[in-house]
Amino acid sequence: xxxxxxxxxxxxxxxxxxxxxxxxxxxxxxxxxxxxxxxxxxxxxxxxxxxxxxxxxxxxxxxxxxxxxxxxxxxxxxxxxxxxxxxxxxxxxxxxxxxxxxxxxxxxxxxxxxxxxxxxxxxxxxxxxxxxxxxxxxxxxxxxxxxxxxxxxxxxxxxxxxxxxxxxxxxxxxxxxxxxxxxxxxxxxxxxxxxxxxxxxxxxxxxxxxxxxxxxxxxxxxxxxxxxxxxxxxxxxxxxxxxxxxxxxxxxxxxxxxxxxxxxxxxxxxxxxxxxxxxxxxxxxxxxxxxxxxxxxx
Numbered sequence: 151x152x153x154x155x156x157x158x159x160x161x162x163x164x165x166x167x168x169x170x171x172x173x174x175x176x177x178x179x180x181x182x183x184x185x186x187x188x189x190x191x192x193x194x195x196x197x198x199x200x201x202x203x204x205x206x207x208x209x210x211x212x213x214x215x216x217x218x219x220x221x222x223x224x225x226x227x228x229x230x231x232x233x234x235x236x237x238x239x240x241x242x243x244x245x246x247x248x249x250x251x252x253x254x255x256x257x258x259x260x261x262x263x264x265x266x267x268x269x270x271x272x273x274x275x276x277x278x279x280x281x282x283x284x285x286x287x288x289x290x291x292x293x294x295x296x297x298x299x300x301x302x303x304x305x306x307x308x309x310x311x312x313x314x315x316x317x318x319x320x321x322x323x324x325x326x327x328x329x330x331x332x333x334x335x336x337x338x339x340x341x342x343x344x345x346x347x348x349x350x351x352x353x354x355x356x357x358x359x360x361x362x363x364x365x366x367x368x369x370x371x372x373x374x375x376x377x378x379x380x381x382x383x384x385x386x387x388x389x390x391x392x393x394x395x396x397x398x399x400x401x402x403x404x405x406x407x408x409x410x411x412x413x414x415x416x417x418x419x420x421x422x423x424x425x426x427x428x429x430x431x432x433x434x435x436x437x438x439x440x441x442x443x444x445x446x447x448x
Contacts, residue, residue, distance in 0.1 A: 154349060155224075155226065155258065155313070155349055155350040155352065156206075156224045156226055157224070157349065158313060158345075158346040158347075158349035158350050159224035159256045159257075159258070159313060159314075159350060160206040160207040160222045160223070160224040160256060161207065161346065162306060162309060162310055162313065162343070162346050163207055163209065163220075163222055164190055164207055165306070165339070165342055165343070165346075166306040167188040167190065167209050167211075168185060168188060169304075169306045169307060169310065170209065170220055170222065170254065171184075171185055171188075171211060171220075172304070172307065173287060173292075173307065173310065174254070174285065176293075176307075177287060177291050177292055177293065178285055178287070178291065180285065182218075183213035183214060183215045183216075184213065184214075185211045185212065185213055186212045186213060186214065187211075187212040188209055188210070188211050188212070189209070189210045189212075190207070190208070190209055191208045191209065191210050191219075192208070193205045193206065193207060193208045195239060195242055195243070203235065203238060203239065203242065205221050205222070205223060205239055206222055206223050206224050207220075207222035208220070208221060208222070208243075209222070210247070210249075216249070216250065217247075217249040217250070218249060218250050218251070218252055219243050219247055219249055219250065219251040219252065220251075220252050220254060221236075221239055221240065221243065221251055221252065221253045221254065222254050222256065223236065223253065223254070223255050223256065224255075224256045224257070225255050225256065225257045225262055225266055226257070226258070226259075226262070227259075227262055228261070228262055228265045233270045233282075236253055236270065236282055236284065237270055237272065237280060237282050239251070239253070240253060240282060241280070252285065253282060253283075253284045253285065254284070254285045254286075254287065255267075255284045255285070255286045255287070256286075256287050256288070256314075257286065257287075257288040257289075258288065258289065258313075258314055258315075258316070258317060258350065258352075259288065259289065260288060260289055260290050262288070263286050263288030263289070263290055263291075266284055266286045266288075267284060267286045269281055269282065269283050270282035270283075270284075287314070288314060289314055289315055292310065292311055292314040292315070293307075293311060294311060294315055294320055294324060295307065295308045295311040295312075295324060295327060295328070296320060296323040296324055296327055297327055298327050298330040298331060300327070301327040301328050301330065301331035302330070302331040302334045305328075305331045305332065305334065305335050305339075305340075305343065306343060308324075308327065308328045308331050309328060309343040309344075309346060309347050311324060311328075312324045312325055312328045312347045312350070313346060313347055313349075313350035314350075316347070316350050316351040316352065316353065316356055317351075317352050317353050317356070321351075321353065321355075321356040321359070322356070322359055322406050322407065325347075325356065325359055325360050325363060326359075326363065326406075326407060326436070328347065329360075329363040329364065329436060330436065330437070332344060344364060347360065348360055348361075355406075358402075359402075359403075359406050362399045362402055362403055362406075363403065363436060365399065365432070392425060393422070393423060393425060393428065394420075396425060396428040396429060396432060397419045397420050397422065397428055398420075399432055400419055400428060400431050400432040400435045400444070401416060401419055401420075401435075403432065403435040403436060404435050404438065404441055407435075409438065409439070409440060409441055410440075410441065411441045412441060415441040415442065415444065415445075418445070419431060419444070431444045431445075434446075
């Protein structure tokens with residue numbers, strides 16, 4: 151399982167390497183040539199013991215106009231020591247592979263993004279011997295994908311949007327759209343993207359929204375979060391507890407989506423003693439536009 155936002159932020163580009171070049175083109179408007187082939191390389195840049203130099207993700211991209219190395223670094227906070235490391239990475243990679251390295255920094259905070267975007271210059275003020283200009287993807291330029299249609303058009307990009315903006319005020323709308331879009335792709339890929347997303351959510355409310363969405367649509371069965379939910383239910387060992395959890399989850403999904411829940415709906419949901427019926431209502435809550443649609447006959 152991916153256990154941290156640092157790992158998830160860059161490993162999504164190992165799952166779908168072409169997402170990185172698409173993101174550079176669409177988000178940063180970099181005229182990056184269309185890839186003919188992308189290979190994931192060994193990220194270990196160690197030269198001699200005991201010093202280790204290891205990038206987060208390293209991709210080699212073959213295009214009609216040349217070969218590029220995409221050096222991907224997930225950065226959680228400002229770290230001045232990284233600036234020297236990044237310059238080393240690019241110089242070493244150029245010497246090793248004899249092709250152009252490009253540094254791409256991923257972050258979830260605007261302050262870190264501004265710091266990372268500053269050029270790194272070595273040499274005299276009037277004549278730089280080496281200049282490193284990182285490309286930065288963060289909350290100020292990664293798009294907020296809050297509609298299902300947009301999310302379904304590029305599900306990995308929608309997942310990266312949720313991972314980047316997971317601590318922001320629009321996290322509920324982003325997560326709702328992503329949850330719906332995950333149902334349009336193959337289950338194995340969807341499970342991996344969902345896990346990456348969960349790993350990047352630091353806000354407790356966003357974590358709960360995602361947990362409820364994944365359980366409500368009964369889709370995330372391959373993911374450890376959903377399996378944990380089921381295991382907790384088994385440990386409780388009480389049918390009444392499962393009924394109460396499913397009822398509250400259904401109401402929570404409606405409320406987090408900004409849908410008004412009348413007392414009559416709230417009472418009917420909480421009074422239901424049929425677990426299958428509650429699960430159906432929970433799935434409907436993900437897409438309903440008003441609370442009464444939970445009870446409509448399909």
